[in-house]
Amino acid sequence: MTSDSLVRDDRNILNNLDIFKKILLGCSMYIPFSWFKKTVFKVLGAQIGKNVYFGPGSLLISGDFHNVILGDDVFVAPGVMMHVNHLSVGAQSTIGYQCLLVGDHLSIGSGCNISNRSFIESTYAPVSIGNNVTIAASCIISSHDGAYRQTHGLPMKKEPVSIKERAFIGNNAIILPGVVIGEQAIVGAGAVVTKSVGPKMVVAGIPARVMKNCANNRECNCDTR
Numbered sequence: 001m002t003s004d005s006l007v008r009d010d011r012n013i014l015n016n017l018d019i020f021k022k023i024l025l026g027c028s029m030y031i032p033f034s035w036f037k038k039t040v041f042k043v044l045g046a047q048i049g050k051n052v053y054f055g056p057g058s059l060l061i062s063g064d065f066h067n068v069i070l071g072d073d074v075f076v077a078p079g080v081m082m083h084v085n086h087l088s089v090g091a092q093s094t095i096g097y098q099c100l101l102v103g104d105h106l107s108i109g110s111g112c113n114i115s116n117r118s119f120i121e122s123t124y125a126p127v128s129i130g131n132n133v134t135i136a137a138s139c140i141i142s143s144h145d146g147a148y149r150q151t152h153g154l155p156m157k158k159e160p161v162s163i164k165e166r167a168f169i170g171n172n173a174i175i176l177p178g179v180v181i182g183e184q185a186i187v188g189a190g191a192v193v194t195k196s197v198g199p200k201m202v203v204a205g206i207p208a209r210v211m212k213n214c215a216n217n218r219e220c221n222c223d224t225r
Helices: 010-015 019-030 034-043 148-152
Strands: 059-061 068-070 081-089 100-108 119-122 127-129 140-142 161-163 201-204 209-213
Touching: 019 034, 019 059, 119 127, 140 161
Parallel strands: 059 081, 068 081, 081 100, 100 119, 100 127, 119 140, 127 161
Antiparallel strands: 201 209
């Protein structure tokens, strides 16, 4: 599932789209009606559920739209860009204003809320988000390290990221490659998560550290403020 490409080349990806797809996608970008966008994506091969909404200025691009599945009642806010080759979004999930989703394999469960201006990068390794996950505004989730190691002749780190059911990611948090966020875990606002987080744990800080472990306390009322 991991891409063999050393560098993502968006220009080359777009140039490889045939003229028919380019015309349809161009029209869907600038025509603000949700029904029109859904019709275009379905014509190209995407599976779009009932009552799905695409806001004005939103756009969906895939190398093969047959690998795109959106469940019932998915809400895609205005200004969202989804450029993912293999994309699945579960029923009743929301993608907030001006979110950017790019990469090769990205799966988002049902009942998720990905808030405004969040960025999810799955180009070099898959990103998986479970059901009922909340990702607050302006978060960054990346399955690669930005290739900073290449300045020293080292290979880029690229490892899958997994966020389990009912986890909460606070505003402006950053999730780095190879991280697993356990079920019902809480990541505090502004945290930089470099290591996996166990179920029902609360982490915060740079780098993120365990602040509380609620795994053995059913009545725990966590607060990361």
